[in-house]
Amino acid sequence: MWTAINELFLSSIRISVPTSSPPAVGHIVEQQQLTSYLDNVLSMGPRNVVLFLQDKMSLEDFTVYGGAFGNKQDSVFPNLEGALGSSSSRLVLPAVSWPASNAVIGQLQEQLETSPLYMDPETLSQLRLNGSSPALLVFGLPYGTGADLVSARETLSGNDEVIGQVLSTMKAQSVPYTAIYTGLRPARVSPSADPPQRRSLLQARGGSREKERERQRRIKEGGDVDAPVEFKEGEQTCILLWAKSLSVSILRRGRWEDHDLTPATFGKDVGPELSGSSCDRTRARLVLNYEDVLGYSSFKLIFAMSQRHYKVSARRWFTLDAVELEYGSTKAVFNGSRNIYAPAEYSYRCESVTSFRWPLLVPRSSKDPANQWRVVFEDFQIQGFNASGGKFSYASDCAGFFSPGIWMGLMTSLLMVLVLTYGLHMIMQLHTMDRFDDPKGPAISVPQTE
The missing domain is CATH 2.40.160.110 (Porin)
Known part of the structure; x- marks a missing residue:
């Protein structure tokens, strides 16, 4: 399935951008090309990666609600625009294929050779990063339903505040980093909102890709899917x-x-x-x-x-x-x-x-x-x-009967049973003395034997 999910690369230090010019209008970045971008960025730039992973994303979000790509009127992305303007190196990919965008976190995990840390802005201030060892910090961002423009606008504005808070914390720690902002899957956008260039490009590419997009849409909505x-x-x-x-x-x-x-x-x-x-x-x-x-x-x-x-x-x-x-x-x-x-x-x-x-x-x-x-x-x-x-x-x-939660409960119960058993065993070993020394009576004498 192909969709216009945009992707932003921001680096706190100057590096060589993977391409001399941004992709042409209507060009969709596929998984192999996106992998080459990631290789270039991580090989030459900081290996502390901050990944903002939004549930859904579309290029139209920025043209309708903000000015990150040219429209400066009543923007809800002031922090994102500020990061784009102050970044030493940046790369904007207006259209990325859905499979490629969905696999970003796996590719980053392989290239950095470290597990992702799912965090929120409050806990980031308690984490101390080291510029010599890689780190993959993932911040999940919600997305509005799209039916209510007010709620969608407020959600995107809240996401921008989170981005600003995280980038401010990273700047305060003085650790070089690379920030990536992308989405897991496409947002629903009215066909009338599509740019004319993109609409004609999809028509020119034939029907196979259109059919694949329709198939993935039916799968996501839980409706009829293709026969096996x-x-x-x-x-x-x-x-x-x-x-x-x-x-x-x-x-x-x-x-x-x-x-x-x-x-x-x-x-x-x-x-x-x-x-x-x-x-x-x-x-x-x-x-x-x-x-x-x-x-x-x-x-x-x-x-x-x-x-x-x-x-x-x-x-x-x-x-x-x-x-x-x-x-x-x-x-x-x-x-x-x-x-x-x-x-x-x-x-x-x-x-x-x-x-x-x-x-x-x-x-x-x-x-x-x-x-x-x-x-x-x-x-x-x-x-x-x-x-x-x-x-x-x-x-x-294939899911196992014993989930990690069940195993944790069983191990905790077993540990408590062992502690209780040990305590009962110690209590049963206690014995009282046969005789007690009475201070008012004659002292107890112990005869000595030679």
């Missing part, structure tokens, strides 16, 4: 696959190059070829054939599954044995049998299936080409057996 990929053996449905997002990445010259397979996989008028797929009572193999993926004219994404009876549970289970990538004459294999499984009559569902960051898919060996690849499936669901009617069966979710 369905493989049939004759007239019988055999395999079903659906995901909110499918993407692969390859490591080339020390940099990860990404490719989103979602638009080419799901949709009423699109879908990969399934030649090579097969299924029977014990094994299933779903082959998604693509063209022109990361420079490879022929690319295959393969899901290999099997099912068998387990005596311990007295039922049949299916496992996703492997996810394979075939490109050219090379094959990369990720093993998933240890983590991805479900009863044979169920489907398997997981919010995130990846090969990195708490991976459910791992390379088959240390020398396998899969070590140069990453796969990311979001809101992933698959069923390789006992599928019928083009609909998934009851889903076996």
Whole structure:
């Protein structure tokens, strides 16, 4: 999905801006280009990053409510405009693709090699930063509904006050920093508010991107979504696959190059070829054939599954044995049998299936080409057996029964039980003396023996 989410880079010290001129009107910055910007900024600028992450954002917010991009009348962004004017180095990206903007925090975490700290302006003053060690400070900002212009204006004005408070605190600590202001997803804007150049550009690019935007909109609104990929053996449905997002990445010259397979996989008028797929009572193999993926004219994404009876549970289970990538004459294999499984009559569902960051898919060996690849499936669901009617069966979710909160409660309860048991044991070991010394009577004599 593509949208006009703008992105601002501000640096407290002068660095080389990644591009000599801002992007042209209507140009949409994709994920690979945004990654190169981040690489340049973080390699040459401060590695203390302040990320203002707004729930929704659109370029029209600044043209309607403020003067950050030229309109100086009745602005609700005085702090943001002041930061833009006083910054030693700045970069404004008027239009960034939604997948790229949504992945900013993950890219920053990888490049800085540190975990994000979710903070508010009050706690920032208690934190002492060090210019020699990187830090990723994330400040979440709300967004108005858009139906009430007054509430939207007040929300954006409040966000600007937060930005001003945070930047003032950073300036007081005299630590160099890089500030980034972006949004997680697009704001709803009336089509009439779109600039003419952008409207004509979208029309000229064809309908595939428009369809992808419509698909993502339906997913976000909880309405009808595209049907899953369905493989049939004759007239019988055999395999079903659906995901909110499918993407692969390859490591080339020390940099990860990404490719989103979602638009080419799901949709009423699109879908990969399934030649090579097969299924029977014990094994299933779903082959998604693509063209022109990361420079490879022929690319295959393969899901290999099997099912068998387990005596311990007295039922049949299916496992996703492997996810394979075939490109050219090379094959990369990720093993998933240890983590991805479900009863044979169920489907398997997981919010995130990846090969990195708490991976459910791992390379088959240390020398396998899969070590140069990453796969990311979001809101992933698959069923390789006992599928019928083009609909998934009851889903076996990957979420564990014991959440961190439950484990914390159990450990606290166990510690209290141990303390109570130790106290009772000490009380039971107390004994009284058999005789007591009476000061009014004769003293107790203890005969001595030689």
